[in-house]
Amino acid sequence: MQHVAIIGNGIAGITAARHIRKNSDFEITVISAESEHFWSRTALMYIYMGHMKYEHTKPYEDWFWEKNNINLVHDYVERVDTEKKSIVLKNGEPLNYDKLILATGAQPNKFGWPGQDLEGVSGMVSLQDLEYIEKYTKNIERAAIVGGGLIGVELAEMLHSRHIPTTFLVREKAFWNNVLPDEEAKMIGQHIKKHGIDLRLKTDLKEILSDENGRVRAIVTADGEEIPCQFLGLTPGVHPNIDLAKASDIEVDKGIIVNEYLQTNSPDVYAIGDCAQRKEPVPGRGPIEQVWYTGRMMGETVAQTITGNKTAYTPGHWFNSAKFFDIEYQTYGRVWGELKENEADFFWKHDTEDIAIHCVMDSRDKTFKGINTFGIRLRHEVFDQWLKTKVSLDHVIDNLEEANFDPEFFKKHESSIKQAYLQAFPEAKISIKKRIKVLGIF
Secondary structure, three states, X not given: OOEEEEEOOOHHHHHHHHHHHHHOOOEEEEEEOOOOOOOOHHHHHHHHOOOOOHHHHXXXXXXXXXXXXXXXXXXXXXXXXXXXXXXXXXXXXXXXXXXEEEXXXXXXXXXXXXXXXXXXXXXXXXXXXXXXXXXXXOOOOOEEEEOOOHHHHHHHHHHHHOOOOEEEEEOOOOOXXXXXXXXXXXXXXXXXXXXXXXXXXXXXXXXXXXXXXXXXXXXXXXXXXXXXXXXXXXXXXXXXXXXXXXOOOOOEXXXXXXXXXXXXXXXXXXXXXXXXXXXXXXXXXXXXXXXXXXXXXXXXXXXXXXXXXXXXXXXOOOEEEEEEOOEEEEEEEOOOOOOOOOEEEEEEEOOOOOOEEEEEEEOOOOEEEEEEEEOOOEOHHHHHHHHHHOOEXXXXXXXXXXXXXXXXXXXXXXXXXXXXXXXXXXXXXXXXXXXXXXXXXO
């Protein structure tokens, strides 16, 4: 019987295990040093905020694994020997495998700042990070965060929920400006400030200062300002965890190099999730994509190949979602930080609320290319179909009601959006009845 070993019990590794079990009677072993059972990493912040308990974040009951004959090993992998097809564990006996899936995830970035290893300095990726943050934010006067991505804003919301004054250093000119266009980045930055966060834009960290006990007491900015804090969150992004692969004959770059079937250069070894890097990226997609749903899709795909149905990984159109305090964000297709050649855009924002959409189209034929939406929930399957069929932006705006996924009693904004769109593009092909309504003729 084939033995499939999976290193990593995040969404990618566990999805692979579940789908291999659906399709085969192979022996399956999942190894993780982080936790005994799979839990939802996206819920990490809600445990700290008191909305959930750890046990609530486990999608499957503890008995699920034994019932489905999936062996869980809570141990640290020290080495992988691809020639002998063996996994060396820190505490347990070595494990042999026929197929190996590396789902080792990502690690927080550190940039060699003086003092970055002091007590009270932490990233926010793992269950251990959560426990560390819980310990070092008790009874403190101030906190600080460095790094303006999605993890940084989650940590800001966490600290805000406990009324801990927080300074947030972001080196870009606006929040998440390397991803969001200027209009959205400025809106999100203002929203963060509205919640009492001391957001410092265009500000770099120089060093981290220690107290007499080896714990962080302050940070110093590149401008020389000293900001007191007893906890510092380092959240300047993450990078693929390639340590195991790097110490073997498995090819690595920034991530673990895989082909379209998620195979590495080493026979019978695959890599999926945040640690994987496509050697030849899918057009319009990045070589490394560290989001929840890509990990899930990779897990499903590699399970097909391992159980005899060789399947290429084809993620389709890009989409993602996040939350900035009270603002829910979704993106479908591609809306880059700056318009590319032959692109045009349409931006609408509510007069008084932090609700907005930003659409991008081909400037030559108005083909819809992508949308960012803030405070309006939209249906993924509708936008996926529109992107597949290459409809015009006129069609998208004309049929926004069809895509709206907000609850029944939420305010609707389609009329205002269409009116603004017609003012920006008077020649827009919106149906006569709808055009009359949005212009207020009756």
